[in-house]
Amino acid sequence: MVERTYGMLGEFDSPEALLAAARRARAAGYRELDAFTPFPVEGLARVLKIPRPSISLVGLVGALAGGTTALLMQMFVSYDYPLNVGGRPIYALSAFAVVTFELTILFSALAMAIAMLWQNGLPRLNYPVFAAPRFQLASKDRFFLCVKGEDPMFDDQATAEFLAGAGAASVERVPP
Template structure:
């Protein structure tokens, strides 16, 4: 592992070249890979073995918690301060529906936003990849594959030769 380096960044001209290089890197034994592209490349997430997000489960749990909080809050208030208006039942669940709906949506949305920020590692104001010279082109017209220095198979010389043979237009060792 190279000291004080984040990884080796290879630049590719097309998404097909990036996908082929990522497949070759995976076959060559590299496990810690990352890619930077101007648009989603179909199949790249599977090659990089990105984990499936669990945000929808967090949203569901947040929604159920919001509904439960709203229901328990209203039940407690009606128990603690009962009002008998027009002979209606003390625990009229249909009257609780509006508050339950509102808190279900609110807590679900807040839980989803917090989970998304946490999963994405945000807020992160600086990332080592920003030290790369040409990384700004990843949002325009270039595709980058980064073999992270923490990979067990990473050796700056061998990895550079590998990425060059995989069709990289340019290579850069990114400092951390």
């Protein structure tokens, strides 16, 4: 039985070397790539083809749902328990403004927080790359490129040789 591999992890000394290796990997046909850096690297997201998050659309939908919920809730209460105070109408929209505003903001914020966690794949209880011996340097001064095992072109030996040829200081196999 052949043991599956999560991926192959190449360590680079500089952001420029990482970016060049990611471009070479894309040009060679690798599609399932991920990178780990101590700070953002300009242009890396484009090379890795990281999808643009749709958080603003989720926030708008949450805001509309919150505003609609607040208005319907207050209209139901005013209809079911009408109070004629000072001759105001049963549906005084100006009186509903504060609660509507608060629920609009609350639903929007909650929807965006939940969508952000979901789109980031969190909570991630176990991520195989974290077990790599030198990976703790990704938060200090090293840059890592991971070619995932689910890539159609992935082969343990060939991918390790490719990363070494792309300038990786070290190459590690990441078990699942």
